[in-house]
Amino acid sequence: MKLVYNGLVRAKKNSKQIAVDHSGRPFIMSNKDVQAMERDMVEQFQLQMPPEMLGMNQTERILKAKKEGKTYEVMVTIFNPNKIRRDLDNQLTSVLDGLVRAGALPDDCASLLTSIHAKFGGIDRQYPRAEIEIKEST
Numbered sequence: 671m672k673l674v675y676n677g678l679v680r681a682k683k684n685s686k687q688i689a690v691d692h693s694g695r696p697f698i699m700s701n702k703d704v705q706a707m708e709r710d711m712v713e714q715f716q717l718q719m720p721p722e723m724l725g726m727n728q729t730e731r732i733l734k735a736k737k738e739g740k741t742y743e744v745m746v747t748i749f750n751p752n753k754i755r756r757d758l759d760n761q762l763t764s765v766l767d768g769l770v771r772a773g774a775l776p777d778d779c780a781s782l783l784t785s786i787h788a789k790f791g792g793i794d795r796q797y798p799r800a801e802i803e804i805k806e807s808t
Contacts, residue, residue, distance in 0.1 A: 673718050673774060675800040679748055680707050681760030682767065704764075711768035723773055731776035741784045742775060743805040747791040751798040762788040765800050774804060 685704040688696050700708070716724060726734070748761050766778045766786070776782055784807070791801070 671719070671774065671804045671806075673715050673769075673802045673804070675711050675714055675765065675768065675802070676797070677707065677710060678751055678798045679761040679764055679800050680704050681757060682708075682764050683757075683760045708764070708768055708771065711765075712772040715768060715772035715774050719772065719774055726773065728770070728773075728776065731773060732782070735776040735782055741782055741807050743785045743787075743807070744769070744775070744783060745787040745789075745803040745805075747789045747801045749791040749794040749797065749799050749801075751793070751795050753793060758788050758790055761800070762786070765802060769802065769804070774802075 680703060682700050682704050685701045687699060687701050689699050690696055699705075744766070746762055746765050748758065748765075750756055766775070769775045770778055
């Protein structure tokens with residue numbers, strides 16, 4: 671399956687902030703820009719996915735994949751809009767989290783992902799994106 675996220679892939683790891691819950695306890699969360707990117711990523715992925723992949727919760731997807739003995743290979747190519755230094759591994763983490771939240775992958779654990787390939791595709795000022803290819807094996 672091939673998917674594309676259109677937009678700048680922001681690193682969740684570098685975008686944390688401290689917030690306070692209703693009882694006054696501090697906790698760490700992603701900032702609003704990263705949260706919006708992840709929501710947008712999930713929406714874009716789900717629009718590109720086959721309908722039969724939608725509707726199951728994450729636990730059901732994991733159990734089904736393990737029962738069927740499925741594993742996955744993921745290839746990600748990231749195109750950034752400018753030369754600002756970004757960590758490819760942190761951007762990859764954001765993409766994997768988006769794929770799991772969208773339901774394109776059951777989980778990003780080592781027992782289901784046999785290989786992950788990340789590649790910097792270059793600078794594309796007009797069309798920053800992440801191109802993802804997921805290969806399933808049994």
